[in-house]
Amino acid sequence: MDKTQNSKPWSIREIIxxxxxxxxxxxxxxxxxxxxxxxxxVPQGLIAHxxxxxxxxxxxxxxxxxxxxxxxxxxxxxxxxxYPVISxxxxxxxxxxxxxxKLAELTNSKIEVNLFYRNEYREKAxxxxxxxxxxxxxxxxxxxxxxxxxELFSQRRKVSPNGIYKADVVLxxxxxxxxxxxxxxxxxxxxxxxxxxxxxxxxxATVTIVDNIIRAMPRLIQKVMEFKSKPNEELMKxxxxxxxxxxxxxxxxxxxxxxxxxxxxx
Amino acid sequence: MDKTQNSKPWSIREIIxxxxxxxxxxxxxxxxxxxxxxxxxVPQGLIAHxxxxxxxxxxxxxxxxxxxxxxxxxxxxxxxxxYPVISxxxxxxxxxxxxxxKLAELTNSKIEVNLFYRNEYREKAxxxxxxxxxxxxxxxxxxxxxxxxxELFSQRRKVSPNGIYKADVVLxxxxxxxxxxxxxxxxxxxxxxxxxxxxxxxxxATVTIVDNIIRAMPRLIQKVMEFKSKPNEELMKxxxxxxxxxxxxxxxxxxxxxxxxxxxxx
Numbered sequence: 001m002d003k004t005q006n007s008k009p010w011s012i013r014e015i016i017x018x019x020x021x022x023x024x025x026x027x028x029x030x031x032x033x034x035x036x037x038x039x040x041x042v043p044q045g046l047i048a049h050x051x052x053x054x055x056x057x058x059x060x061x062x063x064x065x066x067x068x069x070x071x072x073x074x075x076x077x078x079x080x081x082x083y084p085v086i087s088x089x090x091x092x093x094x095x096x097x098x099x100x101x102k103l104a105e106l107t108n109s110k111i112e113v114n115l116f117y118r119n120e121y122r123e124k125a126x127x128x129x130x131x132x133x134x135x136x137x138x139x140x141x142x143x144x145x146x147x148x149x150x151e152l153f154s155q156r157r158k159v160s161p162n163g164i165y166k167a168d169v170v171l172x173x174x175x176x177x178x179x180x181x182x183x184x185x186x187x188x189x190x191x192x193x194x195x196x197x198x199x200x201x202x203x204x205a206t207v208t209i210v211d212n213i214i215r216a217m218p219r220l221i222q223k224v225m226e227f228k229s230k231p232n233e234e235l236m237k238x239x240x241x242x243x244x245x246x247x248x249x250x251x252x253x254x255x256x257x258x259x260x261x262x263x264x265x266x
Numbered sequence: 267m268d269k270t271q272n273s274k275p276w277s278i279r280e281i282i283x284x285x286x287x288x289x290x291x292x293x294x295x296x297x298x299x300x301x302x303x304x305x306x307x308v309p310q311g312l313i314a315h316x317x318x319x320x321x322x323x324x325x326x327x328x329x330x331x332x333x334x335x336x337x338x339x340x341x342x343x344x345x346x347x348x349y350p351v352i353s354x355x356x357x358x359x360x361x362x363x364x365x366x367x368k369l370a371e372l373t374n375s376k377i378e379v380n381l382f383y384r385n386e387y388r389e390k391a392x393x394x395x396x397x398x399x400x401x402x403x404x405x406x407x408x409x410x411x412x413x414x415x416x417e418l419f420s421q422r423r424k425v426s427p428n429g430i431y432k433a434d435v436v437l438x439x440x441x442x443x444x445x446x447x448x449x450x451x452x453x454x455x456x457x458x459x460x461x462x463x464x465x466x467x468x469x470x471a472t473v474t475i476v477d478n479i480i481r482a483m484p485r486l487i488q489k490v491m492e493f494k495s496k497p498n499e500e501l502m503k504x505x506x507x508x509x510x511x512x513x514x515x516x517x518x519x520x521x522x523x524x525x526x527x528x529x530x531x532x
Contacts, residue, residue, distance in 0.1 A: 029310065049316060057464070196320070252525050256526045260518075263518040266469075266511055
């Protein structure tokens with residue numbers, strides 16, 4: 001192995017040159033690789049992260065106006081919810097654990113671990129990350145995930161009776177399309193943070209925040225704090241004015257225009 | 267763990283439903299995950315694969331006209347080369363080992379293992395895959411990679427004196443931008459198979475095939491067989507008529523137009 005490389009199996013964290021054009025993105029990538037080494041993220045989660053990197057590049061690695069609109073609607077929806085739940089998977093825990101706990105506190109949301117590749121070791125590892133970020137209670141671990149809901153892919157999916165099963169609003173990030181569809185079919189409102197505007201999750205969710213979850217979460221927290229003092233009528237108005245289809249359309253057109261611009265500069 | 271899941275740690279190969287909208291892509295993804303379990307692909311290779319999936323989706327998961335043009339130029343370039351070398355990394359070995367060996371035979375190319383994360387275990391594992399695919403000789407393993415060339419990222423990069431170091435034409439796939447730049451700076455002609463037309467590899471290479479390597483390699487082999495009987499003058503004409511910048515531009519505009527279309531159908 002190169003002597004220039006770290007002693008850790010695949011980490012390149014310490015050899016990324018200061019002047020590397022994509023330093024930030026590479027450091028986040030290392031976070032995900034390290035999370036896989038700890039068993040928090042599965043290999044397929046790394047592939048999903050790669051898809052995300054691609055779309056982040058396409059939207060210019062910035063929170064754009066279409067995401068800002070969706071973040072406002074999401075903040076209003078969370079504040080109006082009767083029983084909001086934040087669904088957490090390995091990638092989310094690896095990237096935004098502190099923000100998940102902060103958002104849950106501000107919105108009285110439950111936090112539930114919800115994995116595509118469920119096993120108790122991972123559930124506990126993810127719950128531990130959340131508890132270390134000061135979560136009061138983490139649902140969906142072990143016996144707590146006792147109820148099943150139907151789903152195309154794994155045939156059954158386990159959820160907590162006190163969490164997702166009971167929720168009226170579910171916030172999820174970096175999620176599989178089948179899972180999102182299953183929740184919507186159960187009549188739940190879904191807020192998705194998904195940087196791919198073409199994914200089935202994006203297309204199916206009630207509110208889709210097309211942004212990198214690392215940028216979107218702090219902005220969502222900010223907006224919730226700002227909206228907390230607003231009367232319900234005003235929040236309902238924000239929601240009724242929100243059109244997810246048109247927001248998705250704007251994001252896709254934005255990428256298309258950006259690519260056309262890039263092609264000119266070649 | 268779900269009983270519906272395989273006994274292998276993270277494989278979902280056997281539970282992918284027949285009617286899943288992205289079955290093919292999921293099966294290729296499993297190949298890459300399995301290659302990581304065998305130590306052939308590194309975690310960062312999975313992230314790179316994810317980025318590739320995104321771009322494949324954007325180009326419509328088909329070999330498009332801009333790739334066909336580049337494949338013709340690449341075939342001509344390989345047949346005109348004095349000392350062509352195919353540079354192989356973990357992802358390439360996992361996905362197209364048989365095609366690499368076939369193409370090397372048809373074009374009298376050397377095959378060299380060239381890794382970003384170099385270690386002897388991986389070098390040997392990749393060489394073994396190539397030997398099992400009937401490669402006669404695989405360069406760049408262990409002591410054979412004795413020469414170094416300068417490069418931004420890892421400071422030094424080891425290559426074989428009888429392979430990449432000596433090559434006039436290097437074919438590479440799924441490669442890091444710094445590596446590609448280093449080769450071009452050494453005066454080598456580089457044929458890149460890279461599904462991301464915006465990557466530094468794509469921008470830097472002499473001929474860029476913007477396509478999924480799984481589809482591009484068999485087509486390249488086909489074109490080499492077709493061109494083998496052509497006189498050199500004709501091959502040189504194909505090359506001199508080829509404009510990589512305009513091919514890249516076409517691919518980017520193609521994606522932009524496709525996205526605009528998709529946004530209408532929302």
